[in-house]
Amino acid sequence: MMQRKSYFSNYQHAGQMFSRETAMELLRRGKVVRFLRSQERICGLLNRLENNFESCKVDLIAVREVCREAVGLDYIVLETRIGNNWVASWTPPVESSGLRPYYYLYDCKKLAQD
Numbered sequence: 005m006m007q008r009k010s011y012f013s014n015y016q017h018a019g020q021m022f023s024r025e026t027a028m029e030l031l032r033r034g035k036v037v038r039f040l041r042s043q044e045r046i047c048g049l050l051n052r053l054e055n056n057f058e059s060c061k062v063d064l065i066a067v068r069e070v071c072r073e074a075v076g077l078d079y080i081v082l083e084t085r086i087g088n089n090w091v092a093s094w095t096p097p098v099e100s101s102g103l104r105p106y107y108y109l110y111d112c113k114k115l116a117q118d
Contacts, residue, residue, distance in 0.1 A: 085108050
């Protein structure tokens, strides 16, 4: 996404079996984003069950914590709109499974300072 390196993604896990250094770095990064990823999954599940995609949102405090702990992370992209803290947003031109997801870009340096 956005033609930039990703701080943590499932696609990066393929390289961990070939390099201990890569595996250890992914483990470290996974710990940094663990709570935020858990919140995203729980909210996604609850919102689907309630058919209301605004009922559960990721916590701003969790996002700030990731931005503070994640060395070298400039921006974070979430499917959650957290107040007016986002700097850009994007939605695909077509629906997926009857839904049109929205993506919000947050400036980690700004969030970490707040």
